[in-house]
Amino acid sequence: MDLSLNDTQRLIQDSARDFVRGACARDALLKFDRDPAAMMDGLWPQMSELGWTGMAIPEAYGGTGNAMTDVAVLFEELGTGPVPGPLFSSAVLCARILLEAGSESAKKAWLPRIASGECVFALALTEAQYGWSAKSIRFKARNEGADFRLTGTKVFVHDAQYATDLLVAARVEGGAGVSLFRVDAKARGVAIRALDGFLTGMSEVTCDNVRVSGDDLIGWAGDAWNALERALLAAVPVLCAYQVGGCKAVFDMSVAYARERTQFGQVIGRFQRVQDHVIQIVNHLDAARWTTYEALWKLDSGADAAASIHVAKSVASESYMRACDFAHEVHAGIGVVREYGLTLHTRMSRSLYHCLGAPRLHRKRLETALGLAPA
Amino acid sequence: MNFAIEDSPEQSAFRAEVRAFLAQAVSPKLEHSVDPCDMSLEQYQLRRDLGRSLGAQGWLYPSMPKEYGGGDLSAEKVAILHDELSRIGLALPPYYDAGGRMSAPTILVWGTSEHKQRFLPPICRGEVRTWQLLSEPGAGSDLAGIKTTAIRDGDAYVVNGQKVFVGSSHGADYSWTIVVTDPKGERHQNLSWLMIPMTLPGITVTPMDLLATGGEGGSGSGVKNAVFFDNVRVPADHLIGGENNGWKVASTHLEVEHGGMGRLADRRVIYEFIELCRERRDGYAIADDPGARAELVELYIEAEITRLFALRNHWLAHTNQPRSYEGAQYSLRRKLSGLDISEKMLRIAGPCVLTKDKRWGPLRGTIEYFQRDAITALHPGATTDIQRVIMARRIGIGGREREKAGALR
Numbered sequence: 001m002d003l004s005l006n007d008t009q010r011l012i013q014d015s016a017r018d019f020v021r022g023a024c025a026r027d028a029l030l031k032f033d034r035d036p037a038a039m040m041d042g043l044w045p046q047m048s049e050l051g052w053t054g055m056a057i058p059e060a061y062g063g064t065g066n067a068m069t070d071v072a073v074l075f076e077e078l079g080t081g082p083v084p085g086p087l088f089s090s091a092v093l094c095a096r097i098l099l100e101a102g103s104e105s106a107k108k109a110w111l112p113r114i115a116s117g118e119c120v121f122a123l124a125l126t127e128a129q130y131g132w133s134a135k136s137i138r139f140k141a142r143n144e145g146a147d148f149r150l151t152g153t154k155v156f157v158h159d160a161q162y163a164t165d166l167l168v169a170a171r172v173e174g175g176a177g178v179s180l181f182r183v184d185a186k187a188r189g190v191a192i193r194a195l196d197g198f199l200t201g202m203s204e205v206t207c208d209n210v211r212v213s214g215d216d217l218i219g220w221a222g223d224a225w226n227a228l229e230r231a232l233l234a235a236v237p238v239l240c241a242y243q244v245g246g247c248k249a250v251f252d253m254s255v256a257y258a259r260e261r262t263q264f265g266q267v268i269g270r271f272q273r274v275q276d277h278v279i280q281i282v283n284h285l286d287a288a289r290w291t292t293y294e295a296l297w298k299l300d301s302g303a304d305a306a307a308s309i310h311v312a313k314s315v316a317s318e319s320y321m322r323a324c325d326f327a328h329e330v331h332a333g334i335g336v337v338r339e340y341g342l343t344l345h346t347r348m349s350r351s352l353y354h355c356l357g358a359p360r361l362h363r364k365r366l367e368t369a370l371g372l373a374p375a
Numbered sequence: 376m377n378f379a380i381e382d383s384p385e386q387s388a389f390r391a392e393v394r395a396f397l398a399q400a401v402s403p404k405l406e407h408s409v410d411p412c413d414m415s416l417e418q419y420q421l422r423r424d425l426g427r428s429l430g431a432q433g434w435l436y437p438s439m440p441k442e443y444g445g446g447d448l449s450a451e452k453v454a455i456l457h458d459e460l461s462r463i464g465l466a467l468p469p470y471y472d473a474g475g476r477m478s479a480p481t482i483l484v485w486g487t488s489e490h491k492q493r494f495l496p497p498i499c500r501g502e503v504r505t506w507q508l509l510s511e512p513g514a515g516s517d518l519a520g521i522k523t524t525a526i527r528d529g530d531a532y533v534v535n536g537q538k539v540f541v542g543s544s545h546g547a548d549y550s551w552t553i554v555v556t557d558p559k560g561e562r563h564q565n566l567s568w569l570m571i572p573m574t575l576p577g578i579t580v581t582p583m584d585l586l587a588t589g590g591e592g593g594s595g596s597g598v599k600n601a602v603f604f605d606n607v608r609v610p611a612d613h614l615i616g617g618e619n620n621g622w623k624v625a626s627t628h629l630e631v632e633h634g635g636m637g638r639l640a641d642r643r644v645i646y647e648f649i650e651l652c653r654e655r656r657d658g659y660a661i662a663d664d665p666g667a668r669a670e671l672v673e674l675y676i677e678a679e680i681t682r683l684f685a686l687r688n689h690w691l692a693h694t695n696q697p698r699s700y701e702g703a704q705y706s707l708r709r710k711l712s713g714l715d716i717s718e719k720m721l722r723i724a725g726p727c728v729l730t731k732d733k734r735w736g737p738l739r740g741t742i743e744y745f746q747r748d749a750i751t752a753l754h755p756g757a758t759t760d761i762q763r764v765i766m767a768r769r770i771g772i773g774g775r776e777r778e779k780a781g782a783l784r
Contacts, residue, residue, distance in 0.1 A: 001377055001378065001379060001380050001382070001450055001451050001454065001686075001690055002376060002377045002690075003376055003377075003378070003690045003691075004376070004696075005376070006376075069376060255770060255771065255772055259771065259772055267772075269767070269772030269773065272763070272764070272767070274772075275763065275764075275766075275767035275772055275773055276763060278767065278770060278772055279707075279763050279767065279770075282700065282704070282766070282770065283704065283707075283708065286687075286701075286704065287680045287683075290680070290683035290684065290686075290687055291679065291680060291683060293376055293378075294378050294683060296376070297376050297377060297378045298378075301377075301379075311675075311676050311679055314676060315676065315680065363669065363672045366672045366675070366676075367662075367668045367669075367671075367672055370653075370671075370672070370675060371653055372649075372652070372653060372662040372671055373662070373668055
């Protein structure tokens with residue numbers, strides 16, 4: 001039993017912390033929020049140089065083959081920003097999908113370029129009938145000789161606006177099952193439109209008769225879902241770690257504010273009702289933290305991690321959102337001033353709530369994992 | 376990170392050793408009463424026998440130093456011991472010994488070497504059973520407001536007063552007791568701890584009729600008592616941690632009581648309940664109902680978070696990591712999630728959870744007991760509100776200065 005970080009993880013944590021404090025201080029994050037392109041110009045080359053784009057990719061494909069817990073330690077720190085951008089989508093989620101579903105030639109073609117940061121991948125899976133299960137996928141692909149033609153709309157796609165390449169889940173006409181295609185984000189017929197509102201980094205992706213070469217079919221036609229689901233499951237706890245980082249940040253902000261803000265002649269942290277909000281935040285933080293890291297440990301040690309992963313995502317998605325809510329109760333007016341920075345988290349907590357499946361989906365899957373419901 | 380309590384051949388061998396030992400040492404006559412209040416004297420004696428066998432190995436208080444009869448065992452081995460006892464429906468210690476469980480680490484920190492030599496080995500070897508005496512009719516949450524006095528008179532302290540919610544069935548050898556040694560002294564600077572032999576004249580023990588005993592899963596505390604002290608002369612060298620220094624001494628006691636050590640292998644009944652809901656009888660399982668399944672999953676998540684907080688605290692305490700709010704956080708969570716889980720059980724399985732009837736009460740009546748115990752468990756070792764106060768102080772927002780966690784060694 002050892003619940004501490006190992007030396008490698010401590011190094012990762014230190015460099016990520018320096019990065020967040022330096023390049024991603026509040027003013028920088030507010031600037032990136034207004035101008036996402038500046039974020040890609042400013043941060044992405046640094047992230048690649050630090051080796052973060054290759055951490056979840058095996059050495060054979062140009063990465064460093066780190067344990068998922070190592071990757072999660074990085075993402076927990078990035079979550080404290082919250083540092084936006086496609087690192088998770090590209091270097092964790094899509095890299096994992098290619099590893100699980102791709103042929104050897106597809107892995108050799110794309111993983112080294114993801115690892116170097118040259119390519120930025122995003123997963124286009126969810127559609128108008130929003131959901132993260134196979135039955136929600138209706139997007140059509142049509143076989144045309146050795147090629148395919150893709151037509152349809154994906155929506156609430158995370159990080160598509162930064163992507164050079166998309167992994168698109170579709171159904172090939174005339175066949176059952178889900179297929180996966182790599183689509184050049186700049187290909188003719190692809191339109192990516194960032195969505196505006198109380199969300200971060202989500203887009204609509206439309207394909208209008210987009211031609212995709214047969215080489216860019218990832219895995220077998222109609223047979224990608226199982227591999228896709230394995231990859232999604234493995235990526236979930238890393239996303240949870242990012243949410244843990246978010247909880248940690250709003251906890252630290254709330255503690256600092258409760259200690260310095262004075263009303264009725266004393267700091268508000270002396271009021272038990274304010275204390276209760278802060279306690280709720282730390283309880284959510286720790287629930288998310290320990291369920292997440294136990295799931296990661298099971299994943300890394302090859303144990304059956306499914307139930308723990310479902311618990312972790314159920315808890316972490318709920319916790320990040322609730323932690324932000326309680327932070328707003330502590331901060332009151334100043335909390336909703338955009339310049340203050342809390343709302344970056346609040347918005348991120350909402351944006352990630354459904355990413356890779358909302359708590360409701362993971363609780364349903366947990367019923368099966370616990371043998372309470374048939375698979 | 377490594378969440379496994381057993382992850383080396385040495386530890387696996389230790390588990391096998393413990394299992395073999397328990398197969399020998401646990402009497403075949405040992406039975407588990409659902410309600411600890413029903414435990415007979417004979418059953419209590421069987422548990423004490425087991426305690427002495429464990430104590431002879433240094434396994435009764437396995438994290439205490441060897442020189443005082445402990446085992447000096449690692450966090451993992453201590454966890455394995457808890458786990459193996461829990462597997463057979465027992466706890467460590469296998470009988471109610473809260474006074475020993477709290478006083479031993481406290482004496483280790485605050486006692487003189489003479490106190491340690493004298494009081495720790497009998498506790499660790501299971502030769503004595505000790506109660507803890509803190510609450511009074513007028514002092515529950517406000518522990519510093521106790522009124523029981525111990526006034527120095529020659530070579531003794533003369534104790535007068537009343538303590539409530541004390542101990543167990545079948546008596547004790549010692550009472551680990553917080554008293555006022557300076558009635559005119561300032562608050563927090565007037566308290567001391569006494570190890571009071573229960574054989575002294577002037578002590579009266581009267582049972583209290585409670586809903587349940589609250590907490591102490593597997594150790595069978597039995598009925599709680601009111602204890603009256605009427606001019607009880609306690610030898611002066613039984614005062615531990617310094618006269619009027621009792622509030623500081625209490626910080627260690629309360630750190631242990633508030634969950635700073637983490638209680639592993641707790642509340643098996645929750646996982647047994649899930650099993651029960653999965654079971655198919657007469658073609659029907661409780662989990663067939665989608666609403667019940669949804670609540671069961673919530674219940675499972677609640678239990679998992681509580682289990683992980685306990686594991687974290689166990690690891691923090693047994694590997695000397697820095698701690699702050701975690702003890703109170705675990706205690707708060709255990710209390711609230713216990714209550715929440717008990718209500719979920721009622722919603723999921725219906726009124727059968729309310730009966731201990733042999734025909735209709737599930738799991739031999741353990742669920743019915745859990746319904747009562749979850750409510751009773753809200754108060755021992757400080758209310759949920761007090762746990763929140765402690766958390767706030769430790770986080771550094773409650774008081775003017777950030778409060779440190781109580782020393783554990």
